[in-house]
Amino acid sequence: MGGNSYPKLHNAMWPGLVGKGDDEPPIALNKMLDMTQAAEAGGHKFDGVDLFLADPHTSIDVDDDAIQALADNIGGRGLMVGSAVAPVWPPVGxxxxxxxGEGRTAFLDAVRKACAILARLKSLGVRDSGVVRVDTATGVEDWAADPAGNTAIMAETFRMACDIAADYGERLAAEGEICWGGMHSWRDMVNLLEATDRPSVIGFQADMAHSMLYTLGYNAPEHALISADQLDDQAALDAALTTVTDALRPWTIDFHVAQNDGTVHGQGSHDKTGRHCMATDPNGKLDIVKHAGFWLNGPDGAPTKAMRHICWDGCMFPNAVLEDQQTWNxxxxAMVAVRDAHGWEA
Structure with a gap:
């Protein structure tokens, strides 16, 4: 088969849950695992999965027997566990x-439980890379009432979360989505990470579908780098993405390959954020392989090797798309092509 050994290629399990429950039912974890296990491209297979630690997939309050069963299930398919989403949002606890006050306590409890689950999966031999993913669980308008003061409060919460993660030997990654206050623009994301000031523990999770919208200034027009009508101008888009990636790449410790057509999308209870498009979508504005390299390679063009696996995020795809095996192939x-272009040998 040839090609590079790293980064390992993972599939996200949360597309089976995020945005579901209203017009479409959730897709069971085993179904998502089945599709992942069956996927094949040029003799390559997925190496692992990234998890969503919430019902009906994996409860954040899962007991040790259930963690053992999860490890047996995933490991028995020849897959590894990588990163996981901690359910830090009020609707799920x-x-x-x-x-x-109480919000911070609940946020930190979710982080603590997620760290414990992932540490246990590591001890069971089915996990050797990855982070705990968090958001601010705060709306943009609420944050905008007092940007400096609210960023300081969130940074304090993040520092406390870092203390918890460090105790478990884990790291946290904050994913920049335009719907989360204090993380909704590339500059505000940098400000929050710098204010937290724990670079050895917390970093940034870049998702190509979300981070592309940073260049347009969605929810933060003062930080726009290009206009929507410039998305088809590859030179302009490349320059804007270079500014964003140069600012956030030093913090990036987790990465989602994705495509975006320049629009936003919300589904179910999830607010509008960067639309995830199919890898083959002709309306996609990103050159997936080229633009993944903006995140995965340093200014010298060499891989940063900041993460041992990368993930695909198909969040809020329709169930008919998610249940089509060709989608995952x-x-x-696309992920194999990214690794071939920007990966490395062990």
Missing amino acids: GGSAMDP DILA
Whole structure:
């Protein structure tokens, strides 16, 4: 088969849950695992999965027997576990990082439980890379009422979360989505990470579908680098993405390959954020392989090797798309191409 050995290629399990429950039912974890296990592209297979630690997939309150069963299930398919989403949002038991009271307590409880689950999976031999993913669980308008003060509160919450993660030997990654206050623009994301000031523990999770919208200034027009009508101008898009990636790449410790057509999308209870498109979508504005390299390679063009696996995020795809095996074959093919272009040998 040839090609590079790293980064390993993972598939996200949360597209089976995020945005579901209203017009479409959730897709069971085993179904998502089946599709991942069956995917094939040029003789390549997925190496692992990234998890969503919430019902009906994996409860954040899962007991040790269930963690063992999860490890047996995933490991028995020849897959590894990488990163996982901690359910820090109020609707599923968490709380806002901007609330210094009960919200912070609930946020930190979710982080603690997620770290414990992932540490246990590591001890069971089915996990050797990855982070705990968090957001601020705060709306943009609420944050905008007092940007400096609210960023300081969220940074304090993040520092406390870092203490918890460090105790478990874990790292945290904050994913920049335009729907989360304090993380909704590339400059505000840098400000929050710098204010947290724990670079050995917390970093940034770049998702190509979300981070492309940073260049347009969605929810933060003062930080726009290009206009929507410039998305088809590859030179302009490349220059804007270079500015964003130069600012955030030093913090990037987790990475989602994705495509975006320049629009936003919300589904179910999830606010509008960068639309995830199919890898083969002709309306996609990104050159997936080229633009992945903006994140995965340093200014010298050499791989940063900041993460041992990368993931595909198909968040809020329709169920008919998610349950079509060709979807996952096409996604895997795109990820193999990214690794061939920007990966490395062990």
